[in-house]
Amino acid sequence: MEAASLEAVKKINLYDLSLEELTALVVGWGQPAYRARQVAEWLYKHKVSSVEQMTNLPRALRDRLAAETRIGALERVGEQLSTDGQTVKRLFRLPDDQLIESVLMEYDDGRRTACISTQAGCAMGCVFCATGQMGFSRHLTSGEIVEQVVTFARQLEQAGDRLSNVVLMGMGEPLHNYENTLKAIRRLSDPAELGIGQRHITLSTVGLVPAIRRFADEGLQAGLAVSLHAATDEERSKLLPVNRRYPILEVMDAVRYYVARTGRRVTFEWALIRGENDTLEQARRLGQLLTGLLCHVNLIPLNPTGGYGGAPSDPERVAAFQAELKRHRVSSTVRVRRGIDIQAGCGQLKAEIARHSRSKRQPEGMVDAP
């Protein structure tokens, strides 16, 4: 790493600080506490990228902030726009050269959803997932999680639009990085910070049972999505190694606890893999598992990844699977291969760029953004 960037790493990333921590910092510098609120307003309401833009702060405070802190840690190193122009994926480099992805999805009904990463890589090793195939590098700091949202929100606001939703469904397992993820959710939703309603924030987990219970006890209104992908332990353990530690019935108990505590509907994610988990038998067992639970199932035909030989299910299989769920009165949606489906394979841009730089081939369905 170059000397200049090493210097930057040592500086405090302002996005890493809660309002209390920011207050402690400025008060420690002999400034009144209200200055912290002003700084937060510049960071999260005006979304400035330099201290010089914080024009209502005294010169001495601006100089100290410039010397000892930095605004953000992400460097944008790649971007792809889907052919319909409604999905953009970004690749960011962190100060220690880790790469992470974020996705912005625009929907016709006006929703603007940011899909963000919580870790560089992932330790959970789900066999079909591009991120899982990379292995785990490190947890992201809360500021690195928050900044992904700030960059999309800033871009939308400059175009007269606004970000409406955030899903923690990018690279990594959010509940494995519990503390920083929770700090980030609080900063995203605090009206004095980004002010995105908790009901518009959804966390997706592979099913870490103790952490789901802890999350349920936080008193938040954030949504929960659980990656199920199979309805028998034998099948699920083949796809998601973490199932050996937290089998399906334990996951379901924790989910019921979450629903009881929060009153919120849970989403289950199911990547349909041809001849693997798309059988009527799996659909029937899933129906039995979920009947009577306040929930919804997202059926996502698999996005093929380099390290896994599976293929997406055929449309007739998908329809039959969904019909079987309906017989059990379980609601479901089939997600087409865009938006949430492209990001469902988050980690693929990083993998693609590595491949792409070798072959110069354009990833399927994606064109370079201007």
Ligand code: SAH
């Ligand atoms: N670690 C969390 C959140 C990130 S993954 C989790 O696993 O839930 C977000 C979603 O994408 C998960 O449901 C995951 O199973 C799914 N996913 C990963 N790779 C995929 C692929 N190749 N095709 C379809 N869905 C995939």
Ligand code: SF4
């Ligand atoms: Fe990690 Fe989620 Fe990918 Fe599994 S699906 S390896 S938990 S990011």
